[in-house]
Amino acid sequence: MLSPQSQLLERNLELFDTGNWLFINPSDAYFADLLDNKPATFLHQYFDIFAESVRVIPSCEFDSRDVSQREHGFCIEQKASGHMHWFSPFIPAEKTFSDILIFMPKSKPHTQMLLAMAHSALSEGGRIHIVGENKGGIKSVAKLTDKIGPNQKIDSARHCSLVTVMPETTGPAFSPADWLTESEYEVDELTWEVVSLPGVFSHGELDEGTRMLLKKGSDRLRGRVLDFACGAGVIGAYLLKRFPHLDMQLLDVSALAIYCAARTLNANQQSACLLAANGLHGIERNFSHIVTNPPFHTGVKTDYTITRRFIEDSKQRLASGGTLQMVANRFLPYPGLLGDVFPQTHTVAQDTRFSLYMSTTG
Numbered sequence: 001m002l003s004p005q006s007q008l009l010e011r012n013l014e015l016f017d018t019g020n021w022l023f024i025n026p027s028d029a030y031f032a033d034l035l036d037n038k039p040a041t042f043l044h045q046y047f048d049i050f051a052e053s054v055r056v057i058p059s060c061e062f063d064s065r066d067v068s069q070r071e072h073g074f075c076i077e078q079k080a081s082g083h084m085h086w087f088s089p090f091i092p093a094e095k096t097f098s099d100i101l102i103f104m105p106k107s108k109p110h111t112q113m114l115l116a117m118a119h120s121a122l123s124e125g126g127r128i129h130i131v132g133e134n135k136g137g138i139k140s141v142a143k144l145t146d147k148i149g150p151n152q153k154i155d156s157a158r159h160c161s162l163v164t165v166m167p168e169t170t171g172p173a174f175s176p177a178d179w180l181t182e183s184e185y186e187v188d189e190l191t192w193e194v195v196s197l198p199g200v201f202s203h204g205e206l207d208e209g210t211r212m213l214l215k216k217g218s219d220r221l222r223g224r225v226l227d228f229a230c231g232a233g234v235i236g237a238y239l240l241k242r243f244p245h246l247d248m249q250l251l252d253v254s255a256l257a258i259y260c261a262a263r264t265l266n267a268n269q270q271s272a273c274l275l276a277a278n279g280l281h282g283i284e285r286n287f288s289h290i291v292t293n294p295p296f297h298t299g300v301k302t303d304y305t306i307t308r309r310f311i312e313d314s315k316q317r318l319a320s321g322g323t324l325q326m327v328a329n330r331f332l333p334y335p336g337l338l339g340d341v342f343p344q345t346h347t348v349a350q351d352t353r354f355s356l357y358m359s360t361t362g
């Protein structure tokens with residue numbers, strides 16, 4: 001189904017008749033179909049929409065050393081219906097476009113980084129366009145773009161707006177290094193480095209749920225361990241520091257997260273296998289343990305289909321005697337969901353906000 005942002009763009013399709021267009025982070029995989037034979041390139045920072053757009057790749061594997069040693073990380077390229085799709089944290093260097101349309105992300109620093117990236121990749125006289133939901137802050141986009149150039153509202157409908165910015169000069173070269181933050185975290189006297197970027201979970205600070213997981217989680221880990229939904233690689237790097245013998249693997253849907261996780265491992269003189277995937281979809285290997293601060297349900301929602309699916313898939317992927325350790329907001333009904341799937345689940349730790357659960361395959 002077309003997202004509200006794509007429905008607004010559908011009313012303005014003539015905009016895309018001319019020019020060399022790049023679309024960043026489309027909010028659904030169906031918008032590309034509206035462009036028919038028009039040439040277009042898509043930069044996806046999220047693997048779920050990328051995989052749905054190209055309809056072939058269920059997951060992708062990287063070596064953290066390859067990713068951390070290249071400034072722009074990685075770029076998986078795939079053609080589909082005459083369009084080029086990239087799964088990458090950044091616009092590949094040297095590529096330029098006459099028009100770049102950003103689907104506005106939730107976080108303001110992430111929007112600012114995408115604007116800087118887009119500005120640097122415009123050919124002379126090029127334009128930046130931003131589409132976003134009114135509740136997502138599109139109305140205040142002028143404040144973020146006033147240093148780039150004047151802007152004009154093109155259309156608004158479906159609780160969304162489309163704004164065009166006309167840059168007055170070409171943008172400075174975009175360097176990921178200008179946006180990276182390196183922090184030292186400490187848990188029970190063990191310190192480690194974490195490298196992060198805008199748009200990555202808990203950018204620049206250790207999440208309190210994650211802290212509980214690291215402090216109270218099991219120290220009886222062995223074999224292949226998955227840091228599911230790894231973000232900047234906080235959990236994976238900490239576990240490798242404590243238990244260097246582990247075969248650690250880190251998975252996330254976000255290219256920015258995978259890029260940061262590779263940098264985090266490198267900053268701690270570690271290396272590991274990184275996986276881009278949507279949940280555990282397309283992951284066929286087994287793990288001795290899965291450790292996670294999962295993405296699902298930070299708000300008050302009542303649909304637990306995705307979480308249930310993840311818990312069921314975890315059980316499938318765990319070797320006999322394996323464990324799933326999961327920290328979550330305390331109010332979420334996870335003990336019931338875990339108990340429906342695993343023969344044994346217990347609460348390892350709890351405070352006013354978070355609970356840490358451990359499930360065993362038996």
Ligand SMILES: C[S@@+](CC[C@H](N)C(=O)[O-])C[C@H]1O[C@@H](n2cnc3c(N)ncnc32)[C@H](O)[C@@H]1O
Pocket residue numbers: 048200201202207210228229230231232233234235251252253254257277278279280292293294295
């Ligand atoms: C709560 S954060 C945890 C990050 C990190 N483990 C930490 O503790 O700081 C959840 C992570 O889940 C990722 N994520 C969201 N949806 C996902 C999906 N469908 N599959 C895999 N990862 C996903 C997000 O990109 C985010 O990095």
